[in-house]
Amino acid sequence: MKNFILFALLLIMVGTSCSDYNKIVKSTDYEFKYKKALEYYEDEEFVRSSQLLSELVNIYRGTSRADEVYYYYAKSHFGMNDYLMAGHWFRTLVKDFPKSKYAEESQYMIGYCFYLDSPKPRLDQQVSQKAIDAFQLYMNLYPGSDRIEEANRLIIELRDKLVFKSFLSAKLYYDLEDYKAAVIALNNALKDFPDTKYREELMFMHLRAKYLLAIRSIEEKKEQRLTDALDEYFTFVDEFPESEYRKDADKFYQQTAKLLNYNEEANL
Template identity: 70%
Template sequence: MRNFAPIALVFLLLFSSCSDYNKVVKSTDFEFKYKKSLEYYEGGEYVKASTLLKELLNVFRGTSRADKVYYYYAKSQFAMKDNLMAGHYFKTLVKEFPRSEFAEESQFMVGYCFYLDSPSPRLDQQVTQNAIDALQLFINVYPKSTRIEEANRLIIELRDKLVYKSYLSGKLYYDLKNYKAAVVALTSSLKDFPDTKYREELMFMLLKAKFLLATKSIEEKKHERLSSALDEYFTFVDEYPDSKHRKEAEKYHTTTAKLLNYKGDSNL
């Protein structure tokens, strides 16, 4: 009996809680539902809060509290880790209520929800680009926000993911010995993301791809491509004179210089 009493009390409390919530759900007093939805949210009962707030979205449309209902509904979805749904409602809030007190935070959250859903660099990166666009819009619209530094940090992280994706594409072409495609992909990466932390690796792979493309080219294109590889070598060692790849880069330089001399390049 001693053990039964606490268990019975727990069941009684759960039943009472469910009974109270069902009364709220069935109530036609929307002011009461609104008050309870915020109480549930503040109490961490996000499923209950979300259920009530979803109904109130239409009920409070056109009123002074419509933006607050959208805000807490989006926050409830976010708390339940439904970033896609949360982002959608944060975005809707910004669109429908641009002057709302919740608009600034909501614009940030649009980008942050995309950020959290950004996939591995090996997968399609459209969500990553969406996150960058949303966070950049936040920076542009709210340049004095206290979250500007955070937004910039997230953009840098996201952009590095995009460039790593590009690096993987270039590496794939390189591994497949499609050096022409590798040169295009790697050059594009460096142009689009000049400040990436992968810059040294990208530049060295570009040097290798240009060298191998040149050595495997037909005679009509070989000289031009060897010259381009040589230019890439000088660019690389000028920017990274102490690179761990310096020794290997020197081998490419030596071979390229000999091939150009053999072809009669009087400038070497």
């Protein structure tokens, strides 16, 4: 009986709440509606706050309060994990009100929304690149911000994702025995992200791809490609003399030198 009474009271409360909200939606008192939208936002009822603000962004457009309405509308979408719409309204705010007190945070949030929407490395990484570009723009615009360290950390994370995407692409080319495409993919990754934590592994893969490409080449291209593989070996061991891949790299050197008819002993 007690549980039934509590359930009935809950239904009454929910019904009353819905009734009150419907009255707010139908109200033409926009100041009152805006006040309630902020209350819903503060109470983390983001669906209701965003629904009210969706009307108010048009009502207050062109007024001194427009940037604030845009800001809370964007934040409401963010609270609902709708990062696509949140990012859109943060960009709109920055574009229309570059001098707004909300502009700095909004510029950061543009990058952060892209970051949260960034897919797994196996998928297309255009959103990740957009996040990097947005964070870099933020740091250029606000070099004294206390968010700089965090923005840098997120950029590094996103760049590592792009590098890993290149790694996966190269591995796919390996599996397909398309070593020419693997060389190109790895070369681009090393050129675009020279400071990546994957550099040692990428450089070894680059060496191995060049070696495999060379030994499978037609005769008129083999010598030049073997020479390229040899140069890649020296580049690799110069940068990573104690690499865990050193033994395999040395084998590539010895086999390449033999194919090129080197007379001198490998100085390993």
